Amino acid sequence: MPSKDELRQQLTELNQQIAELGGETDELFAQTGGDTDGAQDSEDVAAELTNAEETQGMLDALYKRRERLRAELDAG
DSSP, X not given: OOOHHHHHHHHHHHXXXXXXXXXXXXXXXXXXXXXXXXXXXXXXXXXXXXXXXXHHHHHHHHHHHHHHHHHHHHHO
């Protein structure tokens, strides 16, 4: 079982990943349909949405991991 310091380090790294991915996800969703150069190809929009949804899925997994780490720290 990891020490409290190791758990805190993992939590810090996880928070950094969440911040980075969260910004990327916001940017991806904002770009979808927000093309100022004119109409977007529906395949491009679908690809952008898929990418944003996949990134959101990764974020969801990171949020769950963060909650588990916090619970371990609180219990320890």
